[in-house]
Amino acid sequence: MKNLNIAGALxxxxxxxxLFFVITPLITVIWVSVFSNKIISFPPQGYGFDWYTNAWRLDNFREGFLLSFKVSLLATCIGMLVGVPAALAMVRGNFPGKAVIGMVLMSPMMIPGVVAGSALYVYFIQFEMLSNVQVAATLPGLVAAHSVLTIPWIVRLVTASLVMNGSHVEEAALNLGATPWTVIRRVTLPLARPGLVAGGLFSFIVSFTDLEKSIFLIGPGSTTLPIAIVNYLEWNLDPTVSAVATVQILIIGAALVLSDRYVKLSRTF
Structure with missing residues (x-):
């Protein structure tokens, strides 16, 4: 009994x-964002919200935020269109090569972002050489790359939701005379709604914060928010980046809380 108490305390x-090592950097970034100092230093000379206004005035941050939001939204929609049917097939279907297809769908999660970004860039260049259609450094190419990033997360979360619900209700609906399409529309998708919502939100987060793939595929004259942050840090040391990062933290935190409300993310890892 004493050993159990010691283990529990440890x-x-x-x-x-x-939790201290995870939360402390976030609290520090939020704290620095309200410094009045022009150069980050401790202790602060005062506090204010001028750096939030400054961030919105800068074109790179404003346009980067809007581009990241647009790309993430489009990539999430494409990921849902591909990932939801794939999850349904993987959970409810029984066909040859199912395990291999599952590994292919999950493979983008196993590849380092820099490797995947450089590989996509080389692929887009080769495609352009063969077809004379430019894909690299375009919005469609960036959306396509981010869609590859969102699909595995949607498949994983929707699959977890479908597995938890089982197939008993669907079988009962079929026995009562419902058509397969009616079962999918009126039974399966409503039961899988937690996974759909969580998958969409979490995929949006992953796409919105992506740096490794975007840095290879972004076009001239445009930038995503993570790239804008890196570029700004190259020449500036004021708390503007902390203000931008604080807004990102709040958006991502809200999305994660909503995701966890529908599907406990700890069950999907």
Whole structure:
């Protein structure tokens, strides 16, 4: 009994230390964003929200935010159109090569972002040489790359939702005379709604914060928000980046809370 108490105490200490190392950088970024200093230094000379206004005035941040939002929204929609039917087929279907297809769908999650971004860039260049159709450095090419990023997350979360619900209700609907399409539309998709919502939100987050793939595929005269942050840090040390990062933290945090409300993300890893 005493050993169990010691183990429990140690586990709580480890959890607290881990949370401290995870949360402290976020709190520090939010704190720095309200410094009045023109150069980040401690202690602060005062506090204010001028850096949030400054971030919105800068074209790179404003246009980067809008482009990231547009790309993430389009990539999430495409990911839903591909990922939801794929998840239905993987959970409810029984066909040759099912395991291989599942591995292919999940493979973008296993490849480092820099490797995937450079590979996509080379592929787009080769495609352009063969077809004379430019894909690299265009909005459609960037959306296509981000769609590859969103599909595995949607498949994973929708699959988790379908597995948890089982197929008993669908079988009952079929026995009562419902057509397969009616079952999908009136039974399967409503039951899988938690996974659909969580998959869409989490995919949007992953796409919105992506840097590794975007940096290879972005076109001249345009930039996503993560790239705008990196470019700004090259020549500036003021808290503007902290203000932008704080807005990102709030958006991502809200989306994660909504995702976890529908599907416990810990069950999908």
């Amino acid at each position: 586990s709580r200490v480890v959890i607290c230390v881990t």
